[in-house]
Amino acid sequence: xxxxxxxFSLCTxxxxxxxxxxxxxEPINDRYCTTxxxxxxxxxxxxxxxxxxGMEPWYLRRQLQNFRADVRGVHPEDREGIAMxxxxxxxxxxxxxxxxxWVSSWEYVPAEATIDGDPARGRNLYSGCAxxxxxxxxxxESLGAPALAGQNDWYLxxxxxxxxxxxxGAHPDDSYGAQMRTMVNTLRNEAGILNVVSYINTLSR
Amino acid sequence: MSKQVTxxxxxxxxxxxxxxxxxxxxxxxxxxxxxxxxxxSLDLKAANASSRKIAILGAGLSGLTIAYELSKVGxxxxxxxxxxxxxxxxxxxRHGDLIDEIGNRQYCxxxxxxxxxxxxxxARIPSTHRNLLAYCKELDIDLEIFINxxxxxxxxxxxxxxxxxxxxxxxxxxxxxxxxxxxAKSLDNAEMDxxxxxxxxxxxxxxxxxxxxxxxxxxxxxxxxxxYASGGFLKHGVQKDIIAFRDLLKTPMGRQxxxxxxxxTGPVLLQARGGMDRIIQGFTNHVGHQIRYRSMVNAVQVxxxxxxxxxxxxxxxxxxxxxxxxxxxxxxxxxxxxNNFPSQYINALKYIRRGTAYKAAFQAKQRFWEEEDIYGGIxxxxxxxxxxxxxxxxxxxxxxxxxxxxxxxxxxxxxAMTQQQRxxxxxxxxxxxxxxxxxLVEKPITIAWHRMNHMLGCSARWERSRSGWTQEEEELYHHxxxxxxxxxxxxxxxxxxxxxxxxxxxxxxxxxxxxxxxRLRVQVDE
Ligand SMILES: Cc1cc2nc3c(=O)[nH]c(=O)nc-3n(C[C@H](O)[C@H](O)[C@H](O)COP(=O)(O)OP(=O)(O)OC[C@H]3O[C@@H](n4cnc5c(N)ncnc54)[C@H](O)[C@@H]3O)c2cc1C
Numbered sequence: 001x002x003x004x005x006x007x008f009s010l011c012t013x014x015x016x017x018x019x020x021x022x023x024x025x026e027p028i029n030d031r032y033c034t035t036x037x038x039x040x041x042x043x044x045x046x047x048x049x050x051x052x053x054g055m056e057p058w059y060l061r062r063q064l065q066n067f068r069a070d071v072r073g074v075h076p077e078d079r080e081g082i083a084m085x086x087x088x089x090x091x092x093x094x095x096x097x098x099x100x101x102w103v104s105s106w107e108y109v110p111a112e113a114t115i116d117g118d119p120a121r122g123r124n125l126y127s128g129c130a131x132x133x134x135x136x137x138x139x140x141e142s143l144g145a146p147a148l149a150g151q152n153d154w155y156l157x158x159x160x161x162x163x164x165x166x167x168x169g170a171h172p173d174d175s176y177g178a179q180m181r182t183m184v185n186t187l188r189n190e191a192g193i194l195n196v197v198s199y200i201n202t203l204s205r
Numbered sequence: 206m207s208k209q210v211t212x213x214x215x216x217x218x219x220x221x222x223x224x225x226x227x228x229x230x231x232x233x234x235x236x237x238x239x240x241x242x243x244x245x246s247l248d249l250k251a252a253n254a255s256s257r258k259i260a261i262l263g264a265g266l267s268g269l270t271i272a273y274e275l276s277k278v279g280x281x282x283x284x285x286x287x288x289x290x291x292x293x294x295x296x297x298x299r300h301g302d303l304i305d306e307i308g309n310r311q312y313c314x315x316x317x318x319x320x321x322x323x324x325x326x327x328a329r330i331p332s333t334h335r336n337l338l339a340y341c342k343e344l345d346i347d348l349e350i351f352i353n354x355x356x357x358x359x360x361x362x363x364x365x366x367x368x369x370x371x372x373x374x375x376x377x378x379x380x381x382x383x384x385x386x387x388x389a390k391s392l393d394n395a396e397m398d399x400x401x402x403x404x405x406x407x408x409x410x411x412x413x414x415x416x417x418x419x420x421x422x423x424x425x426x427x428x429x430x431x432x433y434a435s436g437g438f439l440k441h442g443v444q445k446d447i448i449a450f451r452d453l454l455k456t457p458m459g460r461q462x463x464x465x466x467x468x469x470t471g472p473v474l475l476q477a478r479g480g481m482d483r484i485i486q487g488f489t490n491h492v493g494h495q496i497r498y499r500s501m502v503n504a505v506q507v508x509x510x511x512x513x514x515x516x517x518x519x520x521x522x523x524x525x526x527x528x529x530x531x532x533x534x535x536x537x538x539x540x541x542x543x544n545n546f547p548s549q550y551i552n553a554l555k556y557i558r559r560g561t562a563y564k565a566a567f568q569a570k571q572r573f574w575e576e577e578d579i580y581g582g583i584x585x586x587x588x589x590x591x592x593x594x595x596x597x598x599x600x601x602x603x604x605x606x607x608x609x610x611x612x613x614x615x616x617x618x619x620x621a622m623t624q625q626q627r628x629x630x631x632x633x634x635x636x637x638x639x640x641x642x643x644x645l646v647e648k649p650i651t652i653a654w655h656r657m658n659h660m661l662g663c664s665a666r667w668e669r670s671r672s673g674w675t676q677e678e679e680e681l682y683h684h685x686x687x688x689x690x691x692x693x694x695x696x697x698x699x700x701x702x703x704x705x706x707x708x709x710x711x712x713x714x715x716x717x718x719x720x721x722x723x724r725l726r727v728q729v730d731e
Contacts, residue, residue: 024301025301025303025312026289026302026303026305028303028305028310032307032658034501034503034541035287035307035538035658035659035661036307036541036661037541038540038541038542039502039503039504039541039542039543040503040543042541042543043541044537044538044540044541045540045541045555046536046537046538046539046540046541046554046555046559047537047538047541047559047661049541082621086308086309086623086656087307087308088308089308090308
């Protein structure tokens with residue numbers, strides 16, 4: 001397996017001699033995502049890892065590539081992004097393809113609401129978002145804006161806070177993140193964030 | 206800014222009301238008789254033919270305890286384990302083993318020899334952990350003494366004596382000497398509002414003097430306890446130079462060093478000879494055939510008359526029906542598994558925070574520490590790698606396995622590093638104690654529990670504040686301890702008030718077994 005070989009050869013460079021004849025090893029693959037992202041990729045609040053099931057393949061690919069290229073999850077205050085980034089660092093293009101196939105085999109089940117905000121106020125705020133994310137927050141591939149409906153609300157909160165604080169979307173190579181970052185300021189503050197996400201909770205794709 | 210404490214102030218401090226005064230109350234210690242309770246003896250009712258199917262989620266120590274006990278009384282147990290190995294946080298690493306850190310998988314390259322192993326999780330068993338020890342005895346597990354404090358090991362802090370490592374014995378001998386001198390002076394002072402009788406004062410002074418090895422004049426002038434500068438056997442010993450107290454105060458490490466034999470590590474400590482996973486093997490010798498490996502639970506549904514579990518194994522989905530279910534999956538992973546638990550139960554699972562712990566180890570090409578009179582024990586460094594543990598396994602053999610870093614409770618720093626950065630950090634830290642360290646060690650492994658597959662953490666953290674358990678926390682805890690519908694029990698050290706110990710995992714299992722047994726007996730009576 002290419003990946004194993006790569007890790008192995010790194011060690012050799014670093015530590016000089018290694019015994020070539022190895023005992024039988026426990027085989028590994030890159031389908032380890034559900035430990036964090038929950039059963040069938042439905043998200044796990046306990047480790048703050050969001051729902052992957054139902055995610056658009058183009059968006060999933062872009063995020064994995066961004067994490068892998070240190071474009072996302074590098075800001076020192078981006079706690080959760082820092083947890084995710086090394087999970088993508090060693091993924092090959094082939095394993096990203098494989099993961100996308102795997103993720104699309106999971107049933108899309110919208111996440112349960114866990115927050116209390118004011119969806120009526122959120123509705124007004126959301127009108128500016130709909131241009132890109134769609135009226136039902138169903139996403140829009142041609143604009144590069146992902147679906148938001150059905151995503152874990154606690155995760156959406158973190159992202160909006162991170163965009164606002166510049167923890168996400170500030171990297172020079174993150175052009176999609178940068179677009180989003182300019183939009184987040186229309187929410188003004190944490191209350192705005194809470195309300196808009198409460199409204200997104202009422203939408204379904 | 207440093208403030209000089211005058212002698213007067215010091216005296217006032219220690220004689221202040223509420224301190225010594227409260228502790229002096231006569232007869233207050235009658236409740237301190239040692240607790241002589243024995244290990245729990247479970248007297249479980251034999252399984253009933255119509256409801257004897259048990260599902261155990263996770264082959265951690267608590268899950269294995271359940272399997273072992275219930276198998277004895279005729280239950281039919283199945284253990285679902287997501288990993289390729291049993292034991293969870295009891296993990297001994299040897300030649301060829303996979304360290305399944307997500308994003309940083311490693312295979313251990315240690316030489317393939319019986320003494321070349323590393324306990325990456327649990328390592329010590331206090332002699333008071335009698336339930337665990339009772340299983341060790343019952344399962345015929347060979348135990349040996351674990352050496353925690355070793356006075357010949359080192360203490361190193363860049364701020365102390367220019368970063369030069371000193372022996373633990375130098376640090377502790379002198380620190381005790383100076384502490385004792387301070388105490389003796391305060392007791393000597395006639396002006397002090399004397400709370401002691403003459404006899405008490407004499408006894409106390411004797412203790413103080415001996416604690417610090419003071420001279421007749423109650424002053425500390427160095428001690429042979431720190432060993433000799435030269436001689437000592439065929440010639441008179443020559444006393445080592447004293448290290449000034451002011452110099453010793455450059456490091457805060459006394460907090461750790463003087464506590465080595467207190468609290469949880471106060472009792473004699475034991476370990477399983479050959480590696481802590483011998484304990485797990487003791488259980489799997491009996492119930493190993495019940496374990497389905499690489500079986501990751503993805504849903505738990507509690508029904509009126511049992512529990513239905515869905516899990517993935519070999520790329521396909523399976524169902525397991527059971528009458529009872531015992532679950533030691535870490536709470537922060539359980540929150541990502543579909544379930545129909547009541548909301549308060551889910552709140553309790555979500556409330557617990559996951560702890561961090563980090564360890565690293567090297568193979569040493571030669572046992573250089575033994576040439577420095579070190580046999581087992583711990584050297585302490587005031588840097589992130591923090592500890593070096595010297596193995597007791599394989600004394601006087603050519604090679605050995607050293608713990609090169611142990612950051613308990615705050616392993617995030619190393620966790621966030623790449624493998625190469627971690628190793629370089631430990632080499633840089635370790636060579637402050639052993640100058641040639643970098644060339645003497647090889648084949649590193651690192652274990653970042655926060656990223657270990659199917660674990661993602663160390664010990665459950667219930668308490669959010671330093672001032673102890675809040676009422677809310679107590680309530681959530683007791684709620685989580687109770688079974689859902691009398692059918693589904695959460696177990697593991699996470700369902701205890703003393704997490705991060707194997708004893709707690711065992712006791713949580715015993716609690717659940719006793720509870721189930723009691724319910725069954727009530728049903729029969731009705
Ligand atoms: C670094 C470190 C040092 C420690 N030092 C000591 C010590 O010196 N002395 C001491 O007594 N204790 C120590 N402990 C604590 C001790 O290891 C634990 O208390 C004990 O092992 C916990 O057992 P458990 O039954 O709770 O299960 P765990 O060990 O938590 O096991 C849980 C099991 O669930 C499995 N699992 C997870 N997800 C799934 C799923 N979806 N489906 C199926 N299975 C799943 C896991 O793979 C694992 O096997 C230490 C722990 C660590 C990490």
